[in-house]
Amino acid sequence: MASAYPNLFIPGAAKSGTSSLHELLNQHPDICMSSHKEPSFWTSDNFHLINNKRIKKYLNYFNTKPNAIYKGESSTTYMLFPGFKERIKEHYNTKDLRFIFILRNPIDRIYSHYWYVKGVGSENLNLKKAILKDKNLEPNFSHELPEGRFKNYFQYGLYGKWLTSFYESFDESQIKILIFEDFKNNPLKTANECFDFLNLSPINTLQELDTNETAIIKYQKLYKSILKITQGNIKLMKPIYLLIPRFIKTKIKHNISDIIIKYTKTNKKYPKLSPNDRLWIKDMYKDDFELLKKVTGKNFNLWKDFN
Template sequence: MNTSYPNLFVPGAGKSGTSALHEYLDQHPKIGMSSKKEPHYWTRLDFESLSQEQHQTYLSLFPDKSELEFKGESSTGYMLFPNFIERIQHQYSEVPKFIFLLRNPIDRCYSHYWWLRGMGSEKLPFKEAVLADFDVEPSPKTKLAEANYKSYFQYGLYAKWL
């Protein structure tokens, strides 16, 4: 049974290469990344009331190998959640490592739009979609899927989230 929490986090911006980095890190012999990318464990709305079984389910996402120096996970939603680092630090005696992966905000926005178009979640032309969504702020109280993964512009305001 795996009892150690991850000590490496990739909370970068969505559509910024976090999936590729997750895979590259997992190829390193001293790093074991979660089997599921984006578990969003530390930003769960019900985090304070998670059962021991739910904690163990999260821990089971990580390889249980003694030779690993780092166990990591990548969840882009962490960047938008103001308390995620505080929640994480309560589990550790040492400070975990964080890699914030960012991308040119305009390129990120355009990629985000085409990702949603490809999934069939966006029907509007690019300009209309961004303008319709311009002031919509992501909220830590709303699951990304419930918000249809939008907030094209707001996700690129990195200084606001970091």
């Protein structure tokens, strides 16, 4: 496949610092991370309909550094949605690809994910009921919420399950595992570990990173209504929506959720996870954690719940 295509992927895990890692990697002069962080191009539910126009649009996300050695993107759907590995194997010389996974203690990750959805008004169930509702349901785009998010809380944290298929599909030398807690404590050290993995020179300083914190917003019903309007899901607004040029609709769809959250988020903090719920979640993940250690060869000592 042409060198214009990305050869570096951050497939997950969601709510584990992928946005900050995306920004961090882009600070290296030899890396061009996509201008749209999560295009989810390779897991699109209508991938079979992709044409030259959509391919060109995808490639335009990587045009800010045309001579970069690595062009990368950070679609967390690639970790666990169907189609990704099969499709890139059809289109790439896969030996040229590199994958960086950043993993967070699955207990903290699932709780952040739950409040990420609940904070914008898309979750009405309590924690246990919400987790159990789709515990065994593997995610796909039919589960997408109006704001582009997904629930499937438990499945997103089955790192052992999903990484096993990557280690079976690609050489171990192509895969780098980062720990979110390490990244949070020392981002420069983590950055240079990534650059070493990619055979790039280290850097001495980092620009300050934006953090994609879980927010609780005001006017949740208004937020949902605006999203429905911008996606053409309200019948009375459909004629107006059809008149808007496609590139404007795409831009709105990609940015409207983040813009609303930015200007309507509150200072409220979601409550601390109770010790009993923490133990309950740990028990659900304990078998997958053992699988994760086996497949990666790492001990994940910073995850005190499991050690």
